[in-house]
Amino acid sequence: xxxxxxxxxVQDRPGVLSRVAGLVRRRGYNIESLAVGHSEQPGVSRMxxxxxSDHVEQVVKQLYRLIExxxxxxxxxDPTVEREMVVLKLHAPAAARHEVVSxxxxxxxxxVDVGTSTMIVEMTGTPAxxxxxxxxxxxxxxxxxxxxxxxxxxxxxxxxxxxxYVESAGPNGATVPTLN
Amino acid sequence: xxxxxxxxxxxCEALIREGVxxxxxxxxxxxxxxYYAMWEYRDQLRHVLCRHEQGAGHAAEGYARATGRLxxxxxxxxxxxxxxxxxxxxxxxxxxxxxxICGQVGSHVLGKDxxxxxxxxGITMPITxxxxxxxxxxxxxxxxxxxxxxxxxxxxxxxxxxxxKDAMQKATxxxxxxxxxLPGYKPTYAPNRKQVREAIKLLLSAQKPxxxxxxxxxxxxxxxxxxxxxxxxxIPVITTLHGIGSxxxxxxxxxxxxxxxxxxxxxxxxxxxxxxFNIGGRFDDRVTGKASTFAPNARVIHVDIDPSEIGKNVKxxxxxxxDARLTLQALLEELPEREALAELHAHASDWxxxxxxxQDKHQGKQQYVNRANTEHMALPPHDVYEKLNRALxxxxxxxxxxxxxxxxxxxxxxxxxxAGPRTHITSGGAGTMGFAVxxxxxxxxxxxxxxxxxxxxxxxFQMTNQExxxxxxEGIKNIKVAVINNGYLGMVRxxxxxxxxxxxxxxxxxxxxxxxLAEAYGWKGLTVEHADQVQAAIDxxxxxxxxxxxxxxxxxxxxxxxxxxxxxSIGEMIITEAxx
Ligand SMILES: Cc1ncc(C[n+]2csc(CCOP(=O)(O)OP(=O)(O)O)c2C)c(N)n1
Ligand SMILES: [Mg+2]
Numbered sequence: 001x002x003x004x005x006x007x008x009x010v011q012d013r014p015g016v017l018s019r020v021a022g023l024v025r026r027r028g029y030n031i032e033s034l035a036v037g038h039s040e041q042p043g044v045s046r047m048x049x050x051x052x053s054d055h056v057e058q059v060v061k062q063l064y065r066l067i068e069x070x071x072x073x074x075x076x077x078d079p080t081v082e083r084e085m086v087v088l089k090l091h092a093p094a095a096a097r098h099e100v101v102s103x104x105x106x107x108x109x110x111x112v113d114v115g116t117s118t119m120i121v122e123m124t125g126t127p128a129x130x131x132x133x134x135x136x137x138x139x140x141x142x143x144x145x146x147x148x149x150x151x152x153x154x155x156x157x158x159x160x161x162x163x164x165y166v167e168s169a170g171p172n173g174a175t176v177p178t179l180n
Numbered sequence: 181x182x183x184x185x186x187x188x189x190x191x192c193e194a195l196i197r198e199g200v201x202x203x204x205x206x207x208x209x210x211x212x213x214x215y216y217a218m219w220e221y222r223d224q225l226r227h228v229l230c231r232h233e234q235g236a237g238h239a240a241e242g243y244a245r246a247t248g249r250l251x252x253x254x255x256x257x258x259x260x261x262x263x264x265x266x267x268x269x270x271x272x273x274x275x276x277x278x279x280x281i282c283g284q285v286g287s288h289v290l291g292k293d294x295x296x297x298x299x300x301x302g303i304t305m306p307i308t309x310x311x312x313x314x315x316x317x318x319x320x321x322x323x324x325x326x327x328x329x330x331x332x333x334x335x336x337x338x339x340x341x342x343x344x345k346d347a348m349q350k351a352t353x354x355x356x357x358x359x360x361x362l363p364g365y366k367p368t369y370a371p372n373r374k375q376v377r378e379a380i381k382l383l384l385s386a387q388k389p390x391x392x393x394x395x396x397x398x399x400x401x402x403x404x405x406x407x408x409x410x411x412x413x414x415i416p417v418i419t420t421l422h423g424i425g426s427x428x429x430x431x432x433x434x435x436x437x438x439x440x441x442x443x444x445x446x447x448x449x450x451x452x453x454x455x456x457f458n459i460g461g462r463f464d465d466r467v468t469g470k471a472s473t474f475a476p477n478a479r480v481i482h483v484d485i486d487p488s489e490i491g492k493n494v495k496x497x498x499x500x501x502x503d504a505r506l507t508l509q510a511l512l513e514e515l516p517e518r519e520a521l522a523e524l525h526a527h528a529s530d531w532x533x534x535x536x537x538x539q540d541k542h543q544g545k546q547q548y549v550n551r552a553n554t555e556h557m558a559l560p561p562h563d564v565y566e567k568l569n570r571a572l573x574x575x576x577x578x579x580x581x582x583x584x585x586x587x588x589x590x591x592x593x594x595x596x597x598x599a600g601p602r603t604h605i606t607s608g609g610a611g612t613m614g615f616a617v618x619x620x621x622x623x624x625x626x627x628x629x630x631x632x633x634x635x636x637x638x639x640x641f642q643m644t645n646q647e648x649x650x651x652x653x654e655g656i657k658n659i660k661v662a663v664i665n666n667g668y669l670g671m672v673r674x675x676x677x678x679x680x681x682x683x684x685x686x687x688x689x690x691x692x693x694x695x696x697l698a699e700a701y702g703w704k705g706l707t708v709e710h711a712d713q714v715q716a717a718i719d720x721x722x723x724x725x726x727x728x729x730x731x732x733x734x735x736x737x738x739x740x741x742x743x744x745x746x747x748x749s750i751g752e753m754i755i756t757e758a759x760x
Contacts, residue, residue, distance in 0.1 A: 011364055014313070019305060026306055044363075061488035067310045067330060070364035165363040 001052040003032065004076045005152050006060065008047045009039060009162050011068040019066050020047065027062050029053045033149030041162035044070065048151045070165045079155040085124045085148045086134060087112075091141030092119040100140055107133045118143060187317040187348040188217035191281070192225060194324035197356065200252055202226040202243065202625055203281075204236035208256025209296060211283025213348035228625070228654055231646040233260055235618035237267025238644070240278045242622025244271075245605045246579060248399065250332055251278040251622060257285055258296030261342070262303065266612060268338045269307040273609025274422065275395060277336035279327060280304075287315040287344040300342050309337030317347045321354040329360060334367025335486040336399060367485060371502030376510045379457070379481045379498045384520070386455035387527040389415045390478075392438065392467075395422035395608075396460015396485060396504045398601040403427065405508035406459070412515055414528040416535060418446050420461045424597045424604040435535065439467040440744045441589040445539035447742075447750040450475050459483040460504045463493040464609065473749035483507045542742075542755060553757060557735040561587070561664055563711040564732050565594035568633070568662065571718045573598075578631040579623055582606040583616035583640035585671040587664035589740045591635050614643030617661060621651055624659045631722065632658055638665040638691050648701040651727055660721045661729040663694050666736045674739045678754070698729035706730045 010016050017036055024031050032050040039046040053059050056074050063072045092100045092114075100119060104111055109123035123133050127150050134145070153159065185193065191214055195203070203225060207215045218227055230236040233255040240251030255261040261282040271278045285294040301313045310330050312323050323341060331339040383389055397406050403426050410417050410433050417427045418435045427434055438446040447469075450456065456478040461467065463482075468474040471493050479497040482490050483504060490499040500507055515521070554560035572578045578599060582588040584607055597604055605623060607615035620634035641663050651659055664670075673687040695705030704724050708717045708731065721728040743754045753759075 011361075015301065015305070018302075022305055058488070058492060061490075061492075064364075065486070065488050067362065067365045166361075 001030075001054050002056070004051055004053060004056040004059070004074055005080070005082070005150065006049045006051060006056070006063070007073050007075050007152055007154070008049065008063060008069055009071040009160060009165060010045050010047060011070060012038070012043050012045045013068055016045070016068045019068065020049070020063065023062055023066060024049065024051060024059065027059070029059055033147075035149040035151045039162040041166055044162040044166060046162065048149070050150050070162075071160050073154070073160070075152055075154055078158070080152045081155060082126050082150055082152045083124060084127045084130045084150045085122065086130050087120060087122050087146045088134070088137065088142055089118050089120050089144040090137055091117065091143055093117045096140055100137065103136060107136070109133060184351050184353050186213070186217060186351045187320050187343070188213040189220070190317070190320045190352075190354045191324065191343070191348065192217050192221040193354070194321055195252065196221065196224050198250065198324070198328045200225065200250060202228060203252040203254055204228045204230050204239040204243075204622065205254025205281070206230055206233055206236060206256065206260060207254075208260050208283065210257035210285055210345045211254060211260070211281075213345060214254070214281070214283065214343075217348075228621070228650065230618065230650050232644065233263030234266050234614065235621070235644050235647040235650065237264045237278070237280070238270070238612075238615050238618035239622035239647070241267055241271050241276045241615075242581060242605060242619030243626045244276050244278055244622070245274075245619070246602050246623040246626040248401070248602070249277070250328060251276070252281065253278060254281045256283040256296070257300075258298045261300040262298055265303060265307070268304055268340065270607055270610040270612045270615065271338035272307045272309070274607065275336050275399065276338065277331040278338045279331055280338060280340040282340060282342040283348075284313065284342045284344045286346045288346070290315070290344060300340065304340050307338070308340050311340040311342070313342045314347050315344045317350040317352045320347065321356055322358045325356075325358070326360055326362065329362075330365065334365070368487070368501045369485070369503040369506055371483070371500045371507040371510050373510065373514070375498060375500045376507065376514050379500060380511060380514055380516070382455055382479055382481060382498055383413060383415070383457065384516070384524050386524065388453045388531045389413070389455045389457065389524070389528060390449055390453040391415050391417045392420060392456065392458040392461050393417055393423040393426045394420045394459065394461025396483070397423060397426040398460075400460065400485075400504035400506075401601070402460070402505035402508050403601050405505055405512065407431070409508050409512055412512065413521065414525050414532075415457070416449065416528075416532055418449070419597075420464075420467055421592055421606065422608045423461060424592060425599070425601045428598045428600070429596050430598045433532075435539075437592055439750065440469070440746075441593065441740050441742065442750075443539070443593075444542040444742050444753055444755055445535050447744065447753060448538050449535045450478075451749075451751045453478050455479050455481065457481045457483075459507070462489045465493070468493060469744045469750035470747050473751065554735070554738075557738075558710050559708065559714070559732065559734050560711065561590055561666070561732070561734040561738055562594060563714050564662065564664065564734065565590055567714045567718055569595045571715075571722065572631075572633070575631060575722060577629065578633065579603045579605065579627060581616045581620040581623055581632065581634045583634075583636040584611045584613045585637040585640060585669070586666070586674060586738075586740050587635050587637045587670070589671075590664070593740075613637070613640035616640060617644050618647040620659050620661070621647055621654075621656065624651070624656045625654070628658060630658060631660065634659065634661045636661060636663055637670060638663055638667065638694070639669045639689055641694070642691055645697070648698065648703060648727070648729075652702045657726045659727045661698075661727070663729065663731050665691070665694065665731050665733050666738070668736060671740070673737070677737070677739065678743075679745065694729060694731040704728040707733065709733045
């Protein structure tokens with residue numbers, strides 16, 4: 001099955017994340033990652049969903065059935081900037097430290113914590129580069145790993161500004177209830 | 181000039197503002213504030229006390245399907261609302277606009293496993309068009325407005341509002357003028373004109389064109405437009421189970437029902453057609469059989485208000501997203517001059533002749549009731565339908581509600597559906613046994629001057645028949661129930677007979693004396709054991725000014741034919757007992 005990167009603008013209401021996740025699951029598609037956060041418009045969140053599916057247009061159409069989903073785009077073949085962050089706790093006793101530090105330098109990774117036998121490093125890049133970095137440091141011993149999942153943004157003038165879709169919001173968004 | 185109102189009063193006024201007149205429900209702890217307020221509004225808002233929340237939900241569905249208006253049902257937190265789950269799922273599958281109003285425990289104990297706390301918004305997320313949990317009295321006026329808007333527009337469906345007890349009890353000044361804030365919900369009604377012209381181009385090129393009409397035609401009120409369109413192009417029309425009533429079966433262009441228990445000539449026509457125009461149907465697998473073998477020669481035009489239906493099950497050449505009525509109007513406007521239709525008309529008439537030949541060969545409707553082996557039977561089920569069919573035609577102003585099983589398929593096959601939209605009401609997508617009796621309650625309240633026949637199996641009847649008490653208490657007189665009593669979960673038994681070596685595992689079924697049960701509820705109860713008695717019983721039911729149940733004790737092991745075995749192509753039908 002092909003992997004697709006879908007970017008969705010959704011109304012920021014309680015439960016919207018479980019609606020999206022539940023829908024993708026029950027329609028039989030696998031979510032590889034899902035990242036969500038505020039967009040440039042108050043009341044609107046932006047999600048990046050990576051799904052495995054041979055029928056991505058069905059995923060997109062089904063997502064549109066959700067009342068709170070405003071705009072969905074499959075950006076898999078669009079020119080995008082894709083980023084992911086990984087935070088790793090590495091086994092790094094004094095003897096290995098120097099090597100780990102220089103490896104971090106090569107990948108532009110930041111060392112954010114140093115313990116007696118461990119180091120926490122943070123690295124941001126394309127998902128492929130993140131993958132690559134993880135493989136390179138794996139031999140030192142990964143004690144903990146946390147990845148954010150992919151976020152994607154379409155390059156250039158294309159893409160969607162969230163404020164285009166909230167014409168009914170009052171002057172400062174105050175007149176419409178947010179249902180929190 | 182709004183004054184302070186309690187949340188519960190706001191709920192009542194919101195419903196009244198949206199034109200709601202009747203609600204079906206059962207009270208309980210968490211929803212009591214709503215019932216308290218309801219008392220003040222009882223002249224405008226009729227509350228029908230059901231005997232089970234499932235009954236309340238189906239009654240709301242019956243009301244909605246018989247009218248096109250919103251049906252409303254009510255349950256209290258915990259078991260009250262979980263009992264609503266089945267009708268909500270049923271309404272989701274059949275795109276029925278209902279609003280489920282649920283009481284929830286107080287917001288201060290929410291999430292603490294309080295007495296009768298259930299996460300009903302979590303439970304119903306996949307089976308509602310949308311749902312809400314309201315904890316703040318200030319949100320109620322807006323949420324009711326938005327919820328009803330969502331339930332009744334676009335592709336209709338069930339919407340649930342779960343309201344904490346304290347939100348109903350607290351008071352506020354309601355703001356009724358808040359604008360809807362739904363940037364992601366903009367149903368498309370008007371079709372794209374370019375697509376409409378593409379559809380016409382494709383239809384004009386057809387030699388064997390076919391129309392399939394589904395529920396969307398009924399919901400959009402597009403029957404007149406459909407008739408004009410079919411007549412203008414002279415294209416034969418197939419009506420799905422939920423399309424029944426959208427196109428009169430006595431029309432020369434009507435072919436009848438397709439699918440698993442559809443007519444042979446309908447399924448063959450689908451397999452042979454070169455252009456298939458489906459309006460308001462969703463290519464359910466009971467229609468398509470094995471989808472990859474469905475209509476192999478056809479280029480498909482699919483009109484649906486829900487874009488996600490297009491291309492979901494069947495490959496589509498011309499997709500049109502829109503309301504069935506507006507789309508048919510646009511198609512009619514874009515039709516070329518009569519001369520340009522001449523070629524299509526010529527092809528269509530040959531094609532029609534061919535289909536009618538197939539129909540004659542494989543039995544037309546009334547001859548074909550698989551009666552070859554029925555002579556020895558005291559009461560073949562077919563006799564009931566034949567007599568009822570005639571009696572209804574003579575009587576007029578009737579609606580038929582069916583349950584799920586063999587009796588449902590016989591009703592779809594053997595009754596003549598000429599009485600227009602919303603006269604055939606059944607549970608299709610979900611196939612919910614127990615639907616018919618409570619749904620008929622909603623239909624009867626919506627149409628007090630019509631005769632409402634609920635046709636139900638002995639299995640389904642025993643799931644929800646307690647609503648006979650509700651019908652009695654409400655003084656409803658226009659409901660007649662026909663139990664097609666075969667002593668089996670008949671449809672399952674049929675599959676066991678045909679595909680599982682007659683292992684009648686869990687299908688033989690007994691029951692009480694249904695006529696005496698009806699009498700116990702204060703109804704008139706009749707029992708029919710012989711074909712000779714059918715007519716008299718139907719006449720007596722019609723002559724009685726009150727609810728009547730007729731227990732038709734039909735021959736036990738009779739099958740519904742024709743039949744397409746599950747997952748087979750609709751080209752491979754079992755036509756009669758002899759092929760099985
Ligand atoms: C609630 C529910 N449970 C089980 C089924 C599975 N089912 C489909 S048809 C059928 C038999 C129905 O029996 P009956 O009501 O007597 O009708 P008949 O087929 O005999 O006419 C069953 C059990 C169902 N559709 N709905
Ligand atoms: Mg039965």
